[in-house]
Amino acid sequence: MTTETGITVSPRELRKSIREGGLVRPTSGMAPGFVQTNLAILPEKVAFDFLLFCQRNPKPCPLIEVLEPGQIEARATAPKSDIRTDVSMYRVYESGELVDELPDLSEIWRDDYVSFLLGCSFSFESALLNNGIKLPHFEQGTNVSMYVTNIPTIPAGEFSGPMVVSMRAIPQEKVVRAVQVTSRFPSVHGSPVHVGDPEAIGIKDVSKPDFGDPTKFNPGDVPVFWACGVTPQSVAMSSKPSIMVTHSPGHMFITDMRDEDYSII
Amino acid sequence: MTTETGITVSPRELRKSIREGGLVRPTSGMAPGFVQTNLAILPEKVAFDFLLFCQRNPKPCPLIEVLEPGQIEARATAPKSDIRTDVSMYRVYESGELVDELPDLSEIWRDDYVSFLLGCSFSFESALLNNGIKLPHFEQGTNVSMYVTNIPTIPAGEFSGPMVVSMRAIPQEKVVRAVQVTSRFPSVHGSPVHVGDPEAIGIKDVSKPDFGDPTKFNPGDVPVFWACGVTPQSVAMSSKPSIMVTHSPGHMFITDMRDEDYSII
Numbered sequence: 039m040t041t042e043t044g045i046t047v048s049p050r051e052l053r054k055s056i057r058e059g060g061l062v063r064p065t066s067g068m069a070p071g072f073v074q075t076n077l078a079i080l081p082e083k084v085a086f087d088f089l090l091f092c093q094r095n096p097k098p099c100p101l102i103e104v105l106e107p108g109q110i111e112a113r114a115t116a117p118k119s120d121i122r123t124d125v126s127m128y129r130v131y132e133s134g135e136l137v138d139e140l141p142d143l144s145e146i147w148r149d150d151y152v153s154f155l156l157g158c159s160f161s162f163e164s165a166l167l168n169n170g171i172k173l174p175h176f177e178q179g180t181n182v183s184m185y186v187t188n189i190p191t192i193p194a195g196e197f198s199g200p201m202v203v204s205m206r207a208i209p210q211e212k213v214v215r216a217v218q219v220t221s222r223f224p225s226v227h228g229s230p231v232h233v234g235d236p237e238a239i240g241i242k243d244v245s246k247p248d249f250g251d252p253t254k255f256n257p258g259d260v261p262v263f264w265a266c267g268v269t270p271q272s273v274a275m276s277s278k279p280s281i282m283v284t285h286s287p288g289h290m291f292i293t294d295m296r297d298e299d300y301s302i303i
Numbered sequence: 304m305t306t307e308t309g310i311t312v313s314p315r316e317l318r319k320s321i322r323e324g325g326l327v328r329p330t331s332g333m334a335p336g337f338v339q340t341n342l343a344i345l346p347e348k349v350a351f352d353f354l355l356f357c358q359r360n361p362k363p364c365p366l367i368e369v370l371e372p373g374q375i376e377a378r379a380t381a382p383k384s385d386i387r388t389d390v391s392m393y394r395v396y397e398s399g400e401l402v403d404e405l406p407d408l409s410e411i412w413r414d415d416y417v418s419f420l421l422g423c424s425f426s427f428e429s430a431l432l433n434n435g436i437k438l439p440h441f442e443q444g445t446n447v448s449m450y451v452t453n454i455p456t457i458p459a460g461e462f463s464g465p466m467v468v469s470m471r472a473i474p475q476e477k478v479v480r481a482v483q484v485t486s487r488f489p490s491v492h493g494s495p496v497h498v499g500d501p502e503a504i505g506i507k508d509v510s511k512p513d514f515g516d517p518t519k520f521n522p523g524d525v526p527v528f529w530a531c532g533v534t535p536q537s538v539a540m541s542s543k544p545s546i547m548v549t550h551s552p553g554h555m556f557i558t559d560m561r562d563e564d565y566s567i568i
Contacts, residue, residue, distance in 0.1 A: 086350055086354065104355055106459065303567075
């Protein structure tokens with residue numbers, strides 16, 4: 039993140055600001071080049087099944103780090119972090135229902151909580167932008183369009199459900215490059231799951247996303263679909279675990295890892 | 304696998320032969336182009352920790368499929384298979400000690416057994432051979448050289464220990480290509496972990512492997528090291544789980560998946 043005086047702030051400093059309550063807003067654009075993650079916290083009782091679900095569905099559920107029961111520090115990807123305080127806003131769900139939104143989990147933390155950090159699209163969007171591929175939702179200042187598809191995930195234990203995808207309108211002549219550059223990042227959703235025909239993956243009207251905002255197409259733009267990190271949350275939620283904690287939409291966990299640490303070549 | 308009459312036998316037919324006891328020998332060279340896996344079976348009680356260990360150490364522990372507790376069919380990668388019978392020889396360890404070697408697990412199977420199928424080096428060795436890179440241990444008809452290194456794995460629960468690597472002597476002018484072609488297969492160990500200096504990773508004498516046979520170097524050959532599927536077994540064993548079942552060395556599980564299904568690009 040660059041401050042008004044042009045000084046870059048490190049992920050660790052950003053987490054500190056967030057921890058101290060000084061930075062309660064969506065993290066898009068903060069610490070460019072560093073990996074931000076989705077967060078899902080579940081009780082140990084269902085953690086094996088959820089970990090298995092992620093292993094079986096790596097495109098929608100790319101695991102960046104999984105903490106052990108009760109562990110609060112993401113030792114591998116964000117040393118000295120505290121998962122209870124270093125996200126600026128959390129959501130608490132009981133049996134699949136949103137019951138609370140709060141900036142700190144210290145009061146409700148339990149020793150059997152297992153935290154899952156899952157890759158998010160910011161990383162591969164950087165890769166697209168670095169390759170001169172403009173993103174309509176950036177240009178338009180809207181949220182990316184997301185859809186529930188007819189693509190099934192592979193179930194694990196009580197977890198199952200359709201894949202959620204995000205869509206970006208890509209100029210026809212950039213589609214091949216978009217596939218190439220995102221393929222380098224399998225840990226953050228990787229290559230698209232579909233190019234071209236929304237109906238082929240069960241999307242009836244591309245102008246009516248299930249989540250996020252509609253995308254304005256320019257002439258010649260092709261809809262390109264990537265597996266979306268909303269999938270594991272929606273799948274977990276639909277299994278109605280006794281308790282589940284997530285980040286609030288857009289309020290991601292910022293790690294010390296660089297996007298390029300996750301490129302496969 | 305090609306029979307004497309030149310007819311190719313499918314992975315499913317091979318598993319059937321193995322199941323019926325007609326094919327009790329190492330599987331190297333069978334069903335070329337199809338993914339073979341290491342097998343580790345552990346009780347549910349330690350399965351989350353072992354799954355977490357694999358997630359944290361994907362290079363030595365590339366998960367191809369994980370079965371749910373008691374599940375015997377590898378539904379995703381080998382439909383209609385039976386993990387209790389479709390490996391031609393198994394080893395049983397109690398508290399880290401080898402207590403039995405047997406061709407069928409039906410008698411000792413338990414409903415709390417979780418089976419882990421882990422990628423093996425056959426897949427990336429095919430990629431090397433397809434690219435004109437000869438493998439000395441193939442030419443010499445010996446086992447690949449394997450070493451315990453000073454590279455630590457990331458612990459999970461009670462599982463921890465050093466990484467085991469396999470070494471291939473690669474002609475200097477082929478080293479870059481060897482890195483490139485194996486990088487395409489992150490699910491089967493992927494790119495090398497080290498090129499060049501054995502001592503840098505704690506190997507004192509490259510002519511004295513800890514497992515397998517010594518490798519004869521030709522002038523100009525460079526030692527190239529890949530993470531080895533022996534790692535998860537050695538790590539699991541050193542934690543002395545009450546019971547652990549594995550394949551016998553060389554007697555792999557043959558899946559229906561093609562090597563190319565696991566190439567990332």
